[in-house]
Amino acid sequence: MKAAALLLVLVLSIAVAVTVGVADLSVTDVLRSVGAHLGMPVRPLPPLPDSIVWELRLPRVLLAGLVGAGLAVCGAVLQALTRNPLADPFLLGISSGASTGAVAVLVLGIQIGTGPVDLTTGAFAGSVAAFAAVLLLAGQRATEPTRIVLAGVAVSQLFSAVTSLIVISDAHSQDTRSITFWLLGSLTAASWTTVTLCALVTGAGLLVCWAAATALDAFAFGTDAARSLGFSPGRTRLLLFGVTALVAATLVAASGAIGFVGLTVPHAVRFVVGARHRALLPACAVVGAIFLIWADTAARTAFAPQELPVGVLTALLGVPVFALVMRRRAGTP
Protein backbone atom coordinates (compact mmCIF):
# COMPACT_ATOMS: atom_id res chain seq x y z
CA MET A 1 0.00 0.00 0.00
CA LYS A 2 2.68 2.46 1.08
CA ALA A 3 4.91 1.05 -1.66
CA ALA A 4 2.26 1.66 -4.31
CA ALA A 5 1.74 5.22 -3.07
CA LEU A 6 5.49 5.91 -3.20
CA LEU A 7 5.73 4.55 -6.74
CA LEU A 8 2.79 6.69 -7.80
CA VAL A 9 4.52 9.76 -6.37
CA LEU A 10 7.65 8.83 -8.32
CA VAL A 11 5.79 8.48 -11.63
CA LEU A 12 3.92 11.73 -11.06
CA SER A 13 7.17 13.45 -10.08
CA ILE A 14 8.75 12.39 -13.35
CA ALA A 15 5.76 13.54 -15.40
CA VAL A 16 5.41 16.88 -13.62
CA ALA A 17 9.14 17.64 -13.37
CA VAL A 18 9.42 17.34 -17.15
CA THR A 19 6.83 20.09 -17.58
CA VAL A 20 8.74 22.55 -15.41
CA GLY A 21 10.92 24.99 -17.29
CA VAL A 22 10.99 27.95 -19.65
CA ALA A 23 9.07 26.23 -22.44
CA ASP A 24 5.44 25.93 -21.43
CA LEU A 25 4.40 22.26 -21.43
CA SER A 26 1.62 20.29 -19.80
CA VAL A 27 1.57 16.76 -18.39
CA THR A 28 -0.61 15.79 -21.38
CA ASP A 29 2.13 17.05 -23.72
CA VAL A 30 4.66 14.90 -21.88
CA LEU A 31 2.44 11.82 -22.10
CA ARG A 32 1.80 12.46 -25.82
CA SER A 33 5.50 12.78 -26.57
CA VAL A 34 6.46 9.68 -24.59
CA GLY A 35 3.53 7.71 -26.01
CA ALA A 36 4.42 8.61 -29.58
CA HIS A 37 8.07 7.64 -29.08
CA LEU A 38 7.04 4.32 -27.58
CA GLY A 39 4.86 3.64 -30.65
CA MET A 40 1.51 4.09 -28.96
CA PRO A 41 -1.43 5.40 -31.01
CA VAL A 42 -1.38 9.01 -29.80
CA ARG A 43 -1.17 12.28 -31.69
CA PRO A 44 2.54 13.30 -31.65
CA LEU A 45 3.70 16.72 -30.43
CA PRO A 46 5.08 19.27 -32.90
CA PRO A 47 8.85 18.76 -33.46
CA LEU A 48 10.13 21.58 -31.24
CA PRO A 49 8.25 20.84 -27.99
CA ASP A 50 8.69 17.14 -28.72
CA SER A 51 12.47 17.45 -28.80
CA ILE A 52 12.41 19.53 -25.61
CA VAL A 53 10.52 16.74 -23.84
CA TRP A 54 12.20 13.74 -25.40
CA GLU A 55 15.75 14.94 -25.99
CA LEU A 56 16.30 17.42 -23.17
CA ARG A 57 14.06 17.18 -20.16
CA LEU A 58 13.05 13.52 -19.96
CA PRO A 59 16.61 12.12 -20.04
CA ARG A 60 17.61 14.67 -17.45
CA VAL A 61 14.72 13.85 -15.11
CA LEU A 62 15.28 10.12 -15.54
CA LEU A 63 18.99 10.50 -14.88
CA ALA A 64 18.20 12.50 -11.74
CA GLY A 65 15.95 9.66 -10.61
CA LEU A 66 18.55 7.00 -11.31
CA VAL A 67 21.36 8.91 -9.62
CA GLY A 68 19.17 9.64 -6.59
CA ALA A 69 18.08 6.02 -6.32
CA GLY A 70 21.56 4.60 -6.79
CA LEU A 71 23.29 6.97 -4.37
CA ALA A 72 20.66 6.46 -1.66
CA VAL A 73 20.86 2.66 -1.86
CA CYS A 74 24.69 2.67 -1.97
CA GLY A 75 24.66 4.90 1.11
CA ALA A 76 22.30 2.60 2.99
CA VAL A 77 24.36 -0.48 2.11
CA LEU A 78 27.66 1.12 3.11
CA GLN A 79 26.21 2.44 6.38
CA ALA A 80 25.18 -1.12 7.25
CA LEU A 81 28.41 -2.78 6.11
CA THR A 82 30.66 -0.39 8.01
CA ARG A 83 28.23 0.18 10.90
CA ASN A 84 29.06 3.82 10.44
CA PRO A 85 26.15 6.28 10.25
CA LEU A 86 28.38 8.78 8.42
CA ALA A 87 29.16 6.41 5.55
CA ASP A 88 28.10 7.62 2.11
CA PRO A 89 28.60 6.32 -1.44
CA PHE A 90 31.84 8.27 -1.76
CA LEU A 91 33.37 6.57 1.28
CA LEU A 92 35.64 4.37 -0.81
CA GLY A 93 37.41 7.17 -2.64
CA ILE A 94 34.90 7.11 -5.51
CA SER A 95 34.19 10.83 -5.85
CA SER A 96 37.69 12.14 -5.45
CA GLY A 97 38.95 9.48 -7.86
CA ALA A 98 36.31 10.55 -10.36
CA SER A 99 37.31 14.21 -10.08
CA THR A 100 40.95 13.36 -10.58
CA GLY A 101 40.10 11.33 -13.67
CA ALA A 102 37.81 13.99 -15.10
CA VAL A 103 40.21 16.83 -14.40
CA ALA A 104 43.10 14.89 -15.88
CA VAL A 105 41.10 14.43 -19.07
CA LEU A 106 39.88 18.04 -19.19
CA VAL A 107 43.10 19.78 -18.35
CA LEU A 108 45.79 17.46 -19.58
CA GLY A 109 43.76 16.26 -22.57
CA ILE A 110 44.73 12.63 -22.19
CA GLN A 111 44.32 10.70 -25.41
CA ILE A 112 43.85 7.04 -26.08
CA GLY A 113 44.32 5.91 -29.68
CA THR A 114 42.93 8.45 -32.11
CA GLY A 115 40.52 10.62 -30.15
CA PRO A 116 40.44 12.37 -26.79
CA VAL A 117 38.98 10.41 -23.88
CA ASP A 118 35.67 11.89 -22.82
CA LEU A 119 35.00 13.24 -19.36
CA THR A 120 32.77 10.35 -18.32
CA THR A 121 35.29 7.69 -19.20
CA GLY A 122 38.02 9.60 -17.41
CA ALA A 123 35.91 10.00 -14.30
CA PHE A 124 34.95 6.33 -14.29
CA ALA A 125 38.58 5.25 -14.68
CA GLY A 126 39.56 7.59 -11.84
CA SER A 127 36.93 6.10 -9.53
CA VAL A 128 37.96 2.55 -10.25
CA ALA A 129 41.60 3.47 -9.71
CA ALA A 130 40.73 5.07 -6.37
CA PHE A 131 38.73 2.04 -5.24
CA ALA A 132 41.61 -0.25 -6.25
CA ALA A 133 43.96 1.95 -4.22
CA VAL A 134 41.64 1.67 -1.21
CA LEU A 135 41.62 -2.13 -1.42
CA LEU A 136 45.37 -2.19 -1.86
CA LEU A 137 45.97 0.11 1.09
CA ALA A 138 43.55 -1.80 3.32
CA GLY A 139 45.56 -4.88 2.43
CA GLN A 140 44.73 -8.45 3.31
CA ARG A 141 42.17 -7.51 5.92
CA ALA A 142 40.33 -5.22 3.52
CA THR A 143 37.02 -6.61 4.69
CA GLU A 144 37.38 -5.11 8.15
CA PRO A 145 35.23 -1.98 8.15
CA THR A 146 37.55 0.23 10.17
CA ARG A 147 40.50 -0.51 7.92
CA ILE A 148 38.60 0.13 4.74
CA VAL A 149 37.10 3.36 6.09
CA LEU A 150 40.57 4.64 7.06
CA ALA A 151 41.98 3.61 3.69
CA GLY A 152 39.06 5.39 1.99
CA VAL A 153 39.78 8.61 3.86
CA ALA A 154 43.47 8.47 3.02
CA VAL A 155 42.92 7.72 -0.66
CA SER A 156 40.27 10.46 -0.95
CA GLN A 157 42.71 13.01 0.45
CA LEU A 158 45.43 11.82 -1.92
CA PHE A 159 43.25 12.06 -5.01
CA SER A 160 41.89 15.48 -3.97
CA ALA A 161 45.45 16.71 -3.64
CA VAL A 162 46.30 15.39 -7.09
CA THR A 163 43.20 17.10 -8.50
CA SER A 164 44.19 20.44 -7.00
CA LEU A 165 47.71 19.99 -8.30
CA ILE A 166 46.49 19.41 -11.85
CA VAL A 167 44.05 22.31 -11.73
CA ILE A 168 46.59 24.77 -10.34
CA SER A 169 49.41 23.68 -12.60
CA ASP A 170 47.62 23.90 -15.89
CA ALA A 171 44.04 25.07 -16.07
CA HIS A 172 42.47 27.57 -18.41
CA SER A 173 39.75 29.71 -16.94
CA GLN A 174 36.86 28.10 -18.85
CA ASP A 175 38.17 24.67 -17.88
CA THR A 176 38.21 25.60 -14.20
CA ARG A 177 34.65 26.80 -14.46
CA SER A 178 33.35 23.59 -15.93
CA ILE A 179 35.43 21.56 -13.48
CA THR A 180 33.91 23.39 -10.53
CA PHE A 181 30.45 22.82 -11.90
CA TRP A 182 31.16 19.15 -12.35
CA LEU A 183 32.79 18.73 -8.93
CA LEU A 184 29.65 20.07 -7.27
CA GLY A 185 27.50 17.71 -9.27
CA SER A 186 25.27 18.49 -12.20
CA LEU A 187 22.85 16.64 -14.43
CA THR A 188 23.28 18.90 -17.46
CA ALA A 189 25.10 16.19 -19.42
CA ALA A 190 22.10 13.85 -19.41
CA SER A 191 21.43 11.98 -22.64
CA TRP A 192 19.70 8.73 -23.52
CA THR A 193 23.11 7.06 -23.66
CA THR A 194 23.97 7.99 -20.07
CA VAL A 195 20.43 7.15 -18.93
CA THR A 196 20.62 3.68 -20.47
CA LEU A 197 24.07 2.98 -19.09
CA CYS A 198 23.19 4.22 -15.60
CA ALA A 199 19.89 2.31 -15.66
CA LEU A 200 21.62 -0.96 -16.49
CA VAL A 201 24.42 -0.63 -13.93
CA THR A 202 22.24 0.83 -11.17
CA GLY A 203 19.45 -1.69 -11.79
CA ALA A 204 21.79 -4.66 -11.62
CA GLY A 205 23.61 -3.24 -8.61
CA LEU A 206 20.42 -2.58 -6.69
CA LEU A 207 19.21 -6.12 -7.37
CA VAL A 208 22.42 -7.57 -5.94
CA CYS A 209 22.14 -5.34 -2.87
CA TRP A 210 18.50 -6.26 -2.40
CA ALA A 211 19.34 -9.96 -2.65
CA ALA A 212 21.82 -9.38 0.19
CA ALA A 213 19.27 -7.56 2.34
CA THR A 214 19.16 -10.17 5.10
CA ALA A 215 22.94 -10.31 5.23
CA LEU A 216 22.95 -6.55 5.76
CA ASP A 217 20.50 -6.96 8.66
CA ALA A 218 22.84 -9.52 10.18
CA PHE A 219 25.73 -7.04 10.09
CA ALA A 220 23.99 -4.73 12.56
CA PHE A 221 25.82 -6.33 15.47
CA GLY A 222 29.12 -6.76 13.69
CA THR A 223 31.19 -9.41 12.00
CA ASP A 224 30.84 -12.15 14.61
CA ALA A 225 27.08 -11.75 14.75
CA ALA A 226 26.84 -11.95 10.96
CA ARG A 227 28.96 -15.09 10.97
CA SER A 228 26.96 -16.75 13.71
CA LEU A 229 23.78 -16.07 11.74
CA GLY A 230 25.18 -18.07 8.84
CA PHE A 231 26.97 -15.58 6.59
CA SER A 232 30.56 -15.35 5.39
CA PRO A 233 31.20 -11.74 6.42
CA GLY A 234 34.43 -11.34 4.46
CA ARG A 235 32.99 -12.48 1.17
CA THR A 236 29.72 -10.60 1.62
CA ARG A 237 31.52 -7.35 2.43
CA LEU A 238 33.92 -7.60 -0.49
CA LEU A 239 31.07 -8.33 -2.93
CA LEU A 240 28.97 -5.43 -1.70
CA PHE A 241 31.90 -2.99 -1.50
CA GLY A 242 32.65 -3.90 -5.12
CA VAL A 243 29.06 -3.53 -6.29
CA THR A 244 28.46 -0.19 -4.55
CA ALA A 245 31.79 1.13 -5.83
CA LEU A 246 30.85 0.20 -9.38
CA VAL A 247 27.39 1.80 -9.13
CA ALA A 248 28.75 4.94 -7.48
CA ALA A 249 31.55 5.22 -10.03
CA THR A 250 29.09 4.97 -12.91
CA LEU A 251 26.76 7.57 -11.39
CA VAL A 252 29.57 9.96 -10.47
CA ALA A 253 30.95 9.69 -13.98
CA ALA A 254 27.55 10.71 -15.32
CA SER A 255 26.70 13.51 -12.92
CA GLY A 256 29.61 14.45 -10.71
CA ALA A 257 29.67 13.94 -6.97
CA ILE A 258 26.22 14.96 -5.79
CA GLY A 259 26.53 15.05 -2.02
CA PHE A 260 24.16 14.36 0.85
CA VAL A 261 21.69 12.18 -1.07
CA GLY A 262 23.52 8.99 -0.13
CA LEU A 263 24.07 10.18 3.43
CA THR A 264 20.71 11.70 4.33
CA VAL A 265 18.08 9.70 2.46
CA PRO A 266 18.89 6.35 4.17
CA HIS A 267 18.65 7.93 7.63
CA ALA A 268 15.36 9.64 6.87
CA VAL A 269 13.87 6.51 5.27
CA ARG A 270 15.09 4.23 8.07
CA PHE A 271 13.20 6.46 10.41
CA VAL A 272 9.94 5.67 8.66
CA VAL A 273 10.23 2.09 7.37
CA GLY A 274 12.58 0.66 10.00
CA ALA A 275 16.03 -0.90 9.72
CA ARG A 276 15.20 -4.09 7.85
CA HIS A 277 16.96 -3.82 4.51
CA ARG A 278 14.41 -5.81 2.54
CA ALA A 279 12.04 -2.87 2.89
CA LEU A 280 14.65 -0.17 3.48
CA LEU A 281 16.59 -0.54 0.21
CA PRO A 282 13.64 -0.28 -2.22
CA ALA A 283 12.22 2.60 -0.18
CA CYS A 284 15.60 4.38 -0.30
CA ALA A 285 15.69 3.90 -4.07
CA VAL A 286 12.27 5.49 -4.62
CA VAL A 287 12.71 8.31 -2.09
CA GLY A 288 16.23 9.06 -3.36
CA ALA A 289 14.88 9.27 -6.90
CA ILE A 290 12.02 11.59 -5.95
CA PHE A 291 14.33 13.76 -3.86
CA LEU A 292 16.91 14.28 -6.58
CA ILE A 293 14.31 14.81 -9.31
CA TRP A 294 12.86 17.74 -7.39
CA ALA A 295 16.23 19.03 -6.23
CA ASP A 296 17.40 19.13 -9.85
CA THR A 297 14.16 20.71 -11.04
CA ALA A 298 14.65 23.43 -8.46
CA ALA A 299 18.32 23.78 -9.37
CA ARG A 300 17.59 24.43 -13.03
CA THR A 301 14.59 26.74 -12.52
CA ALA A 302 15.10 28.66 -9.26
CA PHE A 303 17.54 31.18 -10.72
CA ALA A 304 16.71 30.66 -14.42
CA PRO A 305 18.28 31.26 -16.82
CA GLN A 306 21.22 30.85 -14.44
CA GLU A 307 21.56 27.21 -13.38
CA LEU A 308 22.63 26.13 -9.88
CA PRO A 309 24.81 23.02 -9.49
CA VAL A 310 22.39 20.50 -8.01
CA GLY A 311 24.99 19.46 -5.42
CA VAL A 312 24.71 22.90 -3.85
CA LEU A 313 20.98 22.42 -3.48
CA THR A 314 21.15 18.87 -2.09
CA ALA A 315 23.59 20.11 0.54
CA LEU A 316 21.34 23.05 1.40
CA LEU A 317 18.35 20.71 1.78
CA GLY A 318 20.29 17.71 3.09
CA VAL A 319 22.03 19.28 6.04
CA PRO A 320 18.89 20.44 7.88
CA VAL A 321 17.17 17.11 7.19
CA PHE A 322 20.25 15.30 8.50
CA ALA A 323 20.31 17.46 11.63
CA LEU A 324 16.63 16.78 12.21
CA VAL A 325 17.05 13.02 11.81
CA MET A 326 20.03 13.01 14.17
CA ARG A 327 18.08 14.96 16.76
CA ARG A 328 15.02 12.73 16.58
CA ARG A 329 17.23 9.65 16.65
CA ALA A 330 18.96 10.78 19.81
CA GLY A 331 15.62 11.61 21.41
CA THR A 332 13.72 8.41 20.63
CA PRO A 333 12.16 6.91 23.75
Add this chain to the structure above:
Amino acid sequence: MTAARVHADRVGWRVGAVPILAEVALTAAPGTTVGLLGPNGSGKSSLLRLLAGLTRPDSGEVLLDDVVLGTLRPRALARRIAMVAQQAATDVDMSALEVVLLGRIPFRPRLAGVSAPDVELARNALAEAGLAGFERRRWSSLSGGERQRVDLARALVQEPDLLLLDEPTNHLDIKHQLELLHFLASSPTTVVVTLHDLDLAAQYCDRLVLLHSGRVVAAGSPAEVLTPDRIAQVYEVRADVDTTPDGRLRISYGRPGDEATAGRWEKAVS
Protein backbone atom coordinates in the same frame (compact mmCIF):
# COMPACT_ATOMS: atom_id res chain seq x y z
CA MET B 1 15.31 -27.84 20.38
CA THR B 2 17.48 -30.91 20.56
CA ALA B 3 20.80 -31.14 22.29
CA ALA B 4 24.22 -31.60 20.77
CA ARG B 5 27.41 -32.99 22.24
CA VAL B 6 30.31 -30.61 21.86
CA HIS B 7 33.90 -31.64 22.32
CA ALA B 8 37.07 -29.57 22.12
CA ASP B 9 39.90 -31.94 21.32
CA ARG B 10 43.11 -30.42 22.68
CA VAL B 11 42.61 -27.09 20.92
CA GLY B 12 45.24 -24.39 20.73
CA TRP B 13 44.86 -20.85 19.46
CA ARG B 14 47.25 -17.94 19.29
CA VAL B 15 47.22 -14.32 18.20
CA GLY B 16 50.44 -13.72 16.33
CA ALA B 17 53.07 -15.37 18.48
CA VAL B 18 51.09 -15.06 21.72
CA PRO B 19 49.41 -18.30 22.75
CA ILE B 20 45.90 -17.66 24.07
CA LEU B 21 44.78 -21.26 24.48
CA ALA B 22 46.93 -24.38 24.68
CA GLU B 23 45.90 -28.04 24.71
CA VAL B 24 42.42 -27.23 25.95
CA ALA B 25 40.05 -30.18 26.20
CA LEU B 26 36.39 -29.77 27.05
CA THR B 27 33.34 -31.93 26.65
CA ALA B 28 29.73 -30.96 27.14
CA ALA B 29 27.35 -33.93 27.09
CA PRO B 30 23.96 -33.42 25.42
CA GLY B 31 21.62 -31.36 27.56
CA THR B 32 24.13 -30.49 30.25
CA THR B 33 25.15 -27.02 31.42
CA VAL B 34 28.90 -26.48 31.55
CA GLY B 35 30.36 -23.43 33.29
CA LEU B 36 33.62 -21.93 32.04
CA LEU B 37 35.48 -20.25 34.87
CA GLY B 38 38.75 -18.38 35.11
CA PRO B 39 40.15 -14.94 35.85
CA ASN B 40 40.24 -12.09 33.32
CA GLY B 41 42.40 -12.99 30.36
CA SER B 42 42.38 -16.71 31.07
CA GLY B 43 40.94 -17.49 27.63
CA LYS B 44 37.25 -18.10 28.42
CA SER B 45 35.88 -15.91 25.66
CA SER B 46 38.41 -17.19 23.15
CA LEU B 47 37.43 -20.77 23.93
CA LEU B 48 33.78 -19.87 23.50
CA ARG B 49 34.55 -18.37 20.08
CA LEU B 50 36.28 -21.59 19.04
CA LEU B 51 33.28 -23.61 20.22
CA ALA B 52 31.00 -21.31 18.21
CA GLY B 53 33.06 -21.79 15.06
CA LEU B 54 33.77 -18.05 14.86
CA THR B 55 37.49 -18.76 14.80
CA ARG B 56 39.33 -21.88 13.74
CA PRO B 57 41.77 -23.38 16.24
CA ASP B 58 45.44 -23.41 15.24
CA SER B 59 45.73 -26.94 16.56
CA GLY B 60 43.23 -29.57 17.59
CA GLU B 61 39.59 -29.65 16.53
CA VAL B 62 36.16 -28.76 17.88
CA LEU B 63 33.60 -31.49 17.24
CA LEU B 64 29.84 -31.02 17.23
CA ASP B 65 28.24 -34.46 17.51
CA ASP B 66 31.50 -35.91 16.18
CA VAL B 67 31.55 -33.62 13.11
CA VAL B 68 34.49 -31.22 12.83
CA LEU B 69 33.09 -27.66 13.06
CA GLY B 70 35.29 -26.37 10.25
CA THR B 71 33.66 -28.74 7.76
CA LEU B 72 30.18 -27.34 8.35
CA ARG B 73 28.88 -24.47 6.23
CA PRO B 74 28.18 -21.19 8.10
CA ARG B 75 24.44 -21.54 7.60
CA ALA B 76 24.38 -25.13 8.87
CA LEU B 77 26.33 -23.96 11.93
CA ALA B 78 23.92 -21.09 12.51
CA ARG B 79 21.01 -23.51 12.64
CA ARG B 80 22.67 -25.51 15.41
CA ILE B 81 24.76 -23.10 17.48
CA ALA B 82 23.62 -19.81 18.95
CA MET B 83 25.93 -17.43 20.75
CA VAL B 84 25.16 -14.63 23.18
CA ALA B 85 28.27 -12.45 23.08
CA GLN B 86 29.22 -9.73 25.52
CA GLN B 87 27.44 -6.66 24.24
CA ALA B 88 29.51 -3.94 22.70
CA ALA B 89 27.13 -2.43 20.17
CA THR B 90 24.95 0.32 21.59
CA ASP B 91 24.08 2.39 18.53
CA VAL B 92 22.02 -0.19 16.67
CA ASP B 93 19.02 1.43 15.03
CA MET B 94 16.55 -1.45 15.51
CA SER B 95 13.57 -2.32 17.66
CA ALA B 96 13.77 -5.14 20.21
CA LEU B 97 11.53 -7.30 18.03
CA GLU B 98 13.71 -6.69 14.98
CA VAL B 99 16.77 -7.77 16.95
CA VAL B 100 15.09 -10.99 18.12
CA LEU B 101 13.96 -11.72 14.56
CA LEU B 102 17.62 -11.77 13.45
CA GLY B 103 17.73 -15.22 15.05
CA ARG B 104 15.33 -16.59 12.42
CA ILE B 105 17.57 -15.60 9.50
CA PRO B 106 19.31 -19.00 9.20
CA PHE B 107 15.95 -20.75 8.82
CA ARG B 108 14.35 -18.89 5.94
CA PRO B 109 15.22 -18.75 2.26
CA ARG B 110 17.76 -16.01 1.52
CA LEU B 111 15.33 -13.84 -0.42
CA ALA B 112 12.30 -14.37 1.81
CA GLY B 113 10.93 -11.84 4.25
CA VAL B 114 9.97 -12.31 7.87
CA SER B 115 7.02 -14.69 8.22
CA ALA B 116 4.11 -14.47 10.64
CA PRO B 117 5.17 -17.63 12.56
CA ASP B 118 8.65 -16.07 12.95
CA VAL B 119 7.11 -12.95 14.49
CA GLU B 120 5.02 -15.13 16.81
CA LEU B 121 8.13 -17.03 17.88
CA ALA B 122 10.03 -13.81 18.49
CA ARG B 123 7.21 -12.35 20.60
CA ASN B 124 7.10 -15.49 22.71
CA ALA B 125 10.87 -15.47 23.18
CA LEU B 126 10.73 -11.83 24.32
CA ALA B 127 8.00 -12.73 26.78
CA GLU B 128 10.06 -15.67 28.00
CA ALA B 129 12.96 -13.30 28.62
CA GLY B 130 10.59 -11.19 30.74
CA LEU B 131 10.27 -8.46 28.12
CA ALA B 132 6.66 -8.75 26.97
CA GLY B 133 5.55 -5.39 25.59
CA PHE B 134 9.10 -4.39 24.66
CA GLU B 135 8.61 -5.29 20.97
CA ARG B 136 8.74 -1.75 19.63
CA ARG B 137 11.31 -0.34 22.04
CA ARG B 138 14.47 0.88 20.30
CA TRP B 139 17.65 -1.04 21.08
CA SER B 140 19.40 2.23 21.88
CA SER B 141 16.85 2.99 24.60
CA LEU B 142 17.31 -0.31 26.46
CA SER B 143 19.40 -0.75 29.59
CA GLY B 144 22.38 -3.09 29.60
CA GLY B 145 20.42 -5.83 31.29
CA GLU B 146 17.45 -5.46 28.94
CA ARG B 147 19.78 -5.69 25.96
CA GLN B 148 21.29 -8.84 27.38
CA ARG B 149 17.85 -10.40 27.70
CA VAL B 150 16.80 -9.30 24.19
CA ASP B 151 19.95 -10.91 22.87
CA LEU B 152 19.15 -14.08 24.79
CA ALA B 153 15.69 -14.10 23.18
CA ARG B 154 17.41 -13.71 19.79
CA ALA B 155 19.57 -16.76 20.58
CA LEU B 156 16.53 -18.77 21.71
CA VAL B 157 14.56 -18.25 18.49
CA GLN B 158 17.59 -19.73 16.76
CA GLU B 159 16.45 -22.98 18.43
CA PRO B 160 20.04 -24.08 18.93
CA ASP B 161 21.35 -27.54 19.83
CA LEU B 162 24.22 -25.77 21.52
CA LEU B 163 23.84 -22.45 23.31
CA LEU B 164 26.98 -20.47 24.13
CA LEU B 165 26.86 -17.47 26.45
CA ASP B 166 29.70 -15.10 27.30
CA GLU B 167 29.15 -13.64 30.77
CA PRO B 168 25.39 -13.36 30.28
CA THR B 169 24.85 -12.25 33.87
CA ASN B 170 27.19 -9.27 33.93
CA HIS B 171 24.49 -6.60 33.51
CA LEU B 172 21.67 -8.41 35.27
CA ASP B 173 20.28 -7.75 38.72
CA ILE B 174 20.29 -10.70 41.10
CA LYS B 175 16.71 -11.75 40.32
CA HIS B 176 17.36 -11.92 36.61
CA GLN B 177 20.70 -13.66 37.18
CA LEU B 178 18.97 -16.42 39.11
CA GLU B 179 16.15 -16.66 36.56
CA LEU B 180 18.59 -16.87 33.67
CA LEU B 181 20.75 -19.54 35.27
CA HIS B 182 17.72 -21.54 36.34
CA PHE B 183 16.44 -21.33 32.78
CA LEU B 184 19.79 -22.47 31.34
CA ALA B 185 20.11 -25.34 33.79
CA SER B 186 16.62 -26.64 33.08
CA SER B 187 16.80 -26.09 29.30
CA PRO B 188 17.03 -29.28 27.23
CA THR B 189 19.75 -27.64 25.09
CA THR B 190 23.45 -28.14 25.72
CA VAL B 191 24.79 -24.96 27.31
CA VAL B 192 28.33 -23.65 27.73
CA VAL B 193 28.46 -20.43 29.71
CA THR B 194 31.30 -18.28 31.03
CA LEU B 195 30.72 -16.96 34.52
CA HIS B 196 32.54 -14.87 37.10
CA ASP B 197 30.34 -15.73 40.06
CA LEU B 198 31.66 -19.00 41.49
CA ASP B 199 28.66 -19.48 43.80
CA LEU B 200 26.17 -19.25 40.95
CA ALA B 201 28.35 -21.47 38.79
CA ALA B 202 28.51 -24.10 41.49
CA GLN B 203 24.80 -23.91 42.07
CA TYR B 204 23.54 -24.20 38.49
CA CYS B 205 26.19 -25.92 36.35
CA ASP B 206 26.45 -29.68 35.95
CA ARG B 207 30.14 -29.43 35.27
CA LEU B 208 32.76 -26.72 35.57
CA VAL B 209 35.92 -26.11 33.60
CA LEU B 210 38.48 -23.84 35.24
CA LEU B 211 40.90 -22.03 32.92
CA HIS B 212 44.12 -20.29 33.87
CA SER B 213 46.50 -18.68 31.37
CA GLY B 214 44.91 -20.51 28.48
CA ARG B 215 45.09 -23.99 30.02
CA VAL B 216 42.55 -26.15 31.78
CA VAL B 217 43.45 -26.32 35.46
CA ALA B 218 40.54 -28.46 36.55
CA ALA B 219 37.37 -29.96 35.12
CA GLY B 220 34.61 -31.89 36.80
CA SER B 221 31.73 -31.43 39.19
CA PRO B 222 31.58 -28.12 41.08
CA ALA B 223 32.81 -29.78 44.29
CA GLU B 224 35.77 -31.31 42.46
CA VAL B 225 36.78 -28.07 40.75
CA LEU B 226 36.17 -25.41 43.39
CA THR B 227 38.60 -26.24 46.17
CA PRO B 228 40.14 -23.50 48.35
CA ASP B 229 43.63 -24.28 47.07
CA ARG B 230 42.65 -24.08 43.46
CA ILE B 231 40.73 -20.82 43.95
CA ALA B 232 43.79 -19.40 45.69
CA GLN B 233 46.09 -20.57 42.94
CA VAL B 234 43.98 -19.32 40.01
CA TYR B 235 42.19 -16.25 41.35
CA GLU B 236 44.81 -15.19 43.93
CA VAL B 237 42.24 -14.83 46.68
CA ARG B 238 41.73 -16.80 49.84
CA ALA B 239 38.41 -18.61 49.88
CA ASP B 240 36.54 -20.93 52.17
CA VAL B 241 34.31 -23.53 50.56
CA ASP B 242 31.50 -24.89 52.73
CA THR B 243 28.76 -27.32 51.94
CA THR B 244 25.33 -26.24 53.14
CA PRO B 245 22.97 -28.81 54.72
CA ASP B 246 21.11 -29.16 51.42
CA GLY B 247 24.34 -30.08 49.66
CA ARG B 248 25.18 -26.79 47.90
CA LEU B 249 28.63 -25.26 47.78
CA ARG B 250 29.01 -21.89 49.42
CA ILE B 251 32.12 -19.86 48.82
CA SER B 252 33.22 -17.01 51.05
CA TYR B 253 36.26 -14.90 50.32
CA GLY B 254 38.89 -13.50 52.63
CA ARG B 255 39.69 -9.82 52.18
CA PRO B 256 43.27 -9.10 51.07
CA GLY B 257 43.89 -7.02 54.25
CA ASP B 258 42.65 -9.65 56.71
CA GLU B 259 45.26 -10.44 59.41
CA ALA B 260 44.20 -14.01 59.87
CA THR B 261 44.19 -14.79 56.20
CA ALA B 262 47.17 -12.75 55.06
CA GLY B 263 49.71 -15.51 55.38
CA ARG B 264 47.76 -18.02 53.40
CA TRP B 265 46.86 -15.48 50.74
CA GLU B 266 50.42 -14.35 50.23
CA LYS B 267 51.59 -17.92 50.04
CA ALA B 268 49.04 -18.54 47.36
CA VAL B 269 50.12 -15.50 45.41
CA SER B 270 53.78 -16.38 45.51
